[in-house]
Amino acid sequence: MSPKLWTNRLSVWHGIVHGVNGLLVGRSVELAGLSRVLQSAAGGVAGVALVGGDAGIGKSRLAAELVAEARERGFNVLVGQCAELGDALPYLPLADALRSAEQAVRDAAAAHPMLGQLLPGSESAPAAGLTQQRLFGSLLGLLADVQPVLFVIEDLHWADRSTRDLLVFLSRMVQSERVCVVGTYRTDDLHRRHPLRPVLAELKRLPAVMSVELGPLAPEALADYVVTLGDVDPQSLGLIVSRAEGNPFYAEELFAAVAEGEILPDGLASLLMSRVEVLSEAGQAVLRAAAVAGRRVEDELLREVSGLPLAEFEEAVREILSRGLLRVDGRGYAFRHALLQEAVYTDLLPGERTRLHAAFARLLTSPAELAHHHLAGHDLAGALAASVEAGRAAERIGAPAEAHRHYDRALGLWERVADPGSLTGESYEKLAFRSAVMAADSGDNHRAVAQLRALPQTSEVSERLAYYLAEVDDSAEELAAAERAVDSATTTCELARALATYARCLLWSSRHHEVEAYCTRALETARAAGARDAEASAMLTLAIFLEVRGDMARAHELVHAAAEESSGDLAIDLRARYQHARIHYEQGYLSAAAETADDGIKLAAGNGLKWSTYGTDLRFLRFLIHYAAGEWDQAETVAAGFGARVGTPHEALLSSVALFVEVGRDLPAVGNRLDLLRPFWDDELTEYMSRGMAAEHALWHGDPATALEHVRAAMARPAEGEAVLVRLAAVALWALAELGTTEGADELLQHARFAVTVGPTGDGGHVGPEGRAWALRAEAEWHRVHGRLDVELWRRVVEAFDFGFVYETARARWRLAEALFAAGDRAAALAEWELAREAAARLRAAPLEKALLQFGRRARFGVPTDDGALPSGLTARENEVLKLVAEGLTNREIAERLFIAQKTVSVHVSNILGKLRVSTRTQAAATARRHGLLG
Template sequence: MLQSAAEGTAGVALVGGDAGIGKTRLVSELVAEARGRGFHVMVGQCAELGDALPYLPLADALRGADPAVCAAASGRPLLGQLLPGTESAPSTGLTQQRLFGSLLGLLAEVQPVLFVIEDLHWADRSTRDLLVFLSRMVQSEQVCVVGTYRTDDLHRRHPLRSVLAELKRLPTVTGVELGPLGTGEMSDYVASLGEVGARELGLIVSRADGNPFYAEELFAALAEGDTLPDGLASLLLSRVEVLSEAGQRVLRAAAVAGRRVEDELLREVSGLPLPEFEEAVREIVSRGLLKVDGYGYAFRHALLQEAVYTDLLPGERTRLHAAFAALLTSPAELAHHHLAGHDLAGALAASVQAGREAERVGAPAEAHSHYDRALGLWDRVADAAELAGASRAALAFRSAVTAAASGDNHRAITQLKALPPTSEVSERLAYYLFETDDDYESAVAAARRAVESAADERSLARALATQARALTHGPRGDELEALAVRALEAARASGARDAEVGAMLTLATYLEQRRGDVARARELAEAASATPTGDLAMDLRARFHHARIHYEQGLLDKAAEVADEGVAMALETGLKWSTYGTDLRFLRFLIHYAAGEWDHAEAVAASFPARPGTASEAVLSSFALFIEVGRGLPGVERRLGWLRPFWSEELVLYMSRGMAAEHALWHGDPAAALEHVHAVLDRLVPGDNGALRVATVGLWALAELGTAEGADELLARARHVLERGLHGEPIHLGPEGVAWGLRAEAEWHRVHGRLDVELWRRVVAAFDFGFVYEAARCRWRLAEALLAAGERDAAQHEWELARETAGKLRAGPFEAALLEFGRRARFGGGRPDGGRPGGGLTAREAEVLRLVAEGLTNREIAERLFIAQKTVSVHVSNILAKLEVSTRTQAAAAARQRGLLT
């Protein structure tokens, strides 16, 4: 709009939004931009004074204007009366028409002009008339008029409503409605305010409801230990206090109900006659405090509900909660109102019932919350076991199981450890300890206790199946097969289908990895997922392993089919954050990624949490880096920053820092890549499968650095996986594992300057069974080896195949590397500048240069890019040398002159 005004097309923008949504910030940015473009800026503010001071924002704008505007205004007597040193309002003899004409003449004289009128919801009648006049009269002048107003202050009889409706029909007027920020945008904004933990961030984002001002207040309050800041509470309550007595009564009742409330329920609790109730609700809705929501009403902002609720007197709050409890039938709502109304016995009974209902409908997180609330009340209620219909131990057990089903295995383990070690408790403890991969010996010990204390055949079958599973990652694998077979026999004899499936899956994994009997493993996995067990978590586990075995053998179509079934089941049953609900989702992503279906992979990754708050969310978030790094998408480093607090989780560390290493390599920073590689390897146990890929990436980094130091150790880590596994015996890896092992050997030779054509052919062939991207990346190395061997035509052929794949995948960094290689090899299609921004700077150096130009120190750059400060120092030295300057200031100036900062 500023550009249009500068070109002689005047316009008016009417910017609406709730208080705190960002109207003032938007206008501030616009004012700064206008001044930068040479505009004369006039900013006036309306005040909550009614019609007592007409033209107040015009007077305010003239008094704060630049000298040119003031000089032009002083030459016009009607406007001059509004300047400092004169009366604050026009004289009684002043006609509105003459004043408007004077203002129009002023705007025409001092063009271009930006005229801002803030808080139009408080505008007096004369100011509203002025806005209508300007909207209709400015046409070809270099004038931009902007008005802001609060939508939440526009009740149905507000005088500005009709004015806005009239003006928005004019061609010169543009309506701009600022809505709440999305969750991702709010997360970014809150993170920009300062350091905040994942849990606190989630709390602020959920409570702020997309409102930046609310978020700022909550962030500040968090630092001071407050719940609802006084300033924010006062702002919110000021809009409640203008309601009629009946309106305030209804709104207080609605606040006790929660964020939403049904119409009939609210009327009953308010106690008002129907006509008076309806008039009160109409008033509340017209003022934007409540909005119609289906068959009832919802608070426009969660914080408004909180402010009204907090403002209630203790007795008033208790009575209203009791009134709602007398009318409700939902156990979850009953539990809430009983507890708030100090009916602890009622709250305990309702909480247990609510937990059972949540379990029944597939909402484990909610079930865990209800059970935990009941457990918290247990010692304060007489006859708690009778009210709950279960013992305290039984309820705590269900709480632990639902915690695990919602993805919180650590919470489940803590709760189970506090219970008497019955067979059932010990079996679940062993099961969850195995899944967290925290303590192998404790898992085995718990499983043994479960077997020894089993009271019947079904319990024994489950305990044996879990004991066999606990041995999967340990040195006593020779015991596993016999235990699994024994568990199968016990499960079939007792009809324990869940134990039977668990034993089948453990046996399938053993046969696949220890014996190399893939065909039998697939048969077992398929049989395990053929019929439901009655245990949803076990059914998901069966589908995951069924899909995983096919994936690791390169049978991607079948793997995709089974994984899709599993993901659908996890979503439908509320178990998407359970161990295998999470695993199935990232496996489905990996199948897309491996098969070269990168558009689908990116779409799936978009559903993964951007800023994780739990370990399960962090696992999924780290997998999104595959596609983001591969395509060179923006936001990789931001995601890495969000994942950093979860690097204590081994899988998150392995995935995120492993992909950070590849990201650094694509950006010309092999030293940083090597730091990430060593950080991962330092945490992985020798023989862990993950070491194979990470060590190979480390060898790639050494080849780029041109040094063989540490290459033998990296190759040894890779060979350890293939030859000795975790416990001194080789693991039968699938085709992908074999391919990575071959690539590690080929990269080790490349580190030592040997480009082995036949070895790279074997690597390409090993990946070329369905792993599209990896096969193409190895063709790149094969092309280099062929070119070095003098087989130019064969090299160009492999290069063209790799380029074709990179183009289809839109793998930007890989494609750029291929173009650079093609330019050097003179295959055609390379960039004339060698793909190097700044005639010699690497991509990482260009990135560092931009941050140097922003004035960041080496330490700040290191934190921003997740690399060592020493690495930054090396990059800065290289930049200074390549730009032929001696200081950072000179480097920034040279970069701007050469256009290197775009």
């Protein structure tokens, strides 16, 4: 090669790898869109961008430009790349990103044990349950710790299942954090059944996700780009632009070929291989070995596999680097583009490929990579052993989908290998059982059930089968499997777990009366065996059983005992704290409920489980406790932590929680939130809550007909006996009273009575104080529908809610005040009205305050009217004078303050004393305070 061509060649490859003179040609619109997402993240509105396009179209170049901009803005940058090994390497881009991150980020990651074990030299932590959820939560915590952050995941089309799940999690969970997540993927690799397709479809529906599709560069833009690569004559430029068809990578390769005076072959693959074929024999051998390793390879490993002497190897690598086929990447090398690696790998002869895979397998230690290379090298015994070990490793780091895949691969090889039990250290049945458990942990309960059904029905297998069948609502088979687990148990531990699961399956069945006996037996067996997890599970099941039976003292004892000591299983420990807090809450012990919920929330957050099922449920419960206790500002803060995004039924349920305070305060967000929730009204609990609150919102705005529509639609769903009917029935009766009709009132009252008398189990189960209070309110509202304001009944409603439920107590006092006033007891009505006003003002419950003021005006309780006059007869000026009298000012001081004559003040004071029916200024001030005349 001539010196001129050599120099030109080096400058071309340097420009391609590092960004040509800092220029990005033809992608200004796309970069501007990504920059807006980054800017929003800098301002505290997290965002996600998905960048798709054909191979070589410029996705990585665009991402690199965004990375540079992020660094200039002071972002911490994490960049990870998926590998073509696919599911063999779970969380590879996350591990990749953490390992190459700044030291401060790596130090922060090490503080999160689940992330720290992805760093080099870290040991996998012992499993304590919910491993994947802990890992996801830990990453969310890390991103919050080191924000602002740009996290780029490249080549999502090769992502493993766990990485895809992680992307979905981040896309939904990052909201107010200063975080930007960017993923790139090849559109030409996404065949019809590609697993990334449904993920992309789901994510692109989210409002925070921006989709960027890179198409071919326009001829003019591609020509501009080629010119930046170096000197090129017009004829060659036209040839490159026409042949490249808008693909920058193809254009780069064509330019390099033209620069060396080569004949241009047809097709990109042929062109790429023409670049390889000019290498020396040693250079080609090294590049082929690198292609078998994948996109990246360590220097020492590549040298060993190539089999070349050190000097010859280093000379070959220098040659490859000089031609831009590989680039230096840390302690090893990486292909400049995945297309080049694919072209070299595809060109290998079958035997050559097998021998190179086998060579890598002899040198590697990673089980996942070993399994891949053993299988590709046709070493089935090695692939079996490595697959099992890779499954165990994936299980430890919280990648159940990959663990299941590895175990399933091993099961597929089982019959093709001599003495597989010795190779793996376990039996086929045990391995199949582990595979089923991992399938369930990754969310595929149906697959788990199918695998367990195919196994010999030992106690362990039957117990898990029953557990998973309960999740898929197959009650008949679940009971049979649970009973089989009990009957076939051979150890006390097996029996304890089987009994605990059997009791749990019985809890909501027609045989629920057997629960206590099985729980008692499970507790005795678990304690004898030291099986703390089975003991805690049985305690919780028995506590719920006793709760619905009304034996609250024993229920409290059991949930307290279950929550006191760790079971060794985080799922059970969080479940125990949730149930403990819930029972306290439902029995009206709000302070104890808050303390227990806070303890559970702390446990969840400390283990990265803030967004796990029970982590979310605990915060959901904490909101209700704040709401009931009248701590509405704190409740709003908790609800804000759930975010405002509504893309799944779970997110809709969380979002609907915020309506309690938003409706109570008549905030502008109500209408928009109801619009977001409307598509999710096919979910039972979401419809109950959101339509119930929509009804109250309509009532506060004088639209009882719409309120009634909402309630009747929600009540049409459940069977009788659902406790939620009580509140809905009471709200519907409120609407009927406002409409002035009795139609349907008796039926609504019967619904409410049935729900509290029949109970959750349908045979007279226990109903908590809030349920009983709502039932009393339904009775009182029924009387109001019929034109009767029953003082004693409304007094009972007040007393029933007054266990700490501040808002409902205030609403009940409002109705009690109306009833007392109608009965002629003005003084008692005023007292209740004042208490209700004080609570409404403290809560900033605007609709209730307005209703109380309207009633106060009608009752002439000293509330200003629209024209400034007072029901007591005071004029606006007299009211001003009264306020200054209450401050202790003399007539002269009042005259000076109001710029009126002292004699005029004396007349006003005399009028005030007469109208208030008092004889002294002190009595006037006291009366004004009592009647709320001082504002």
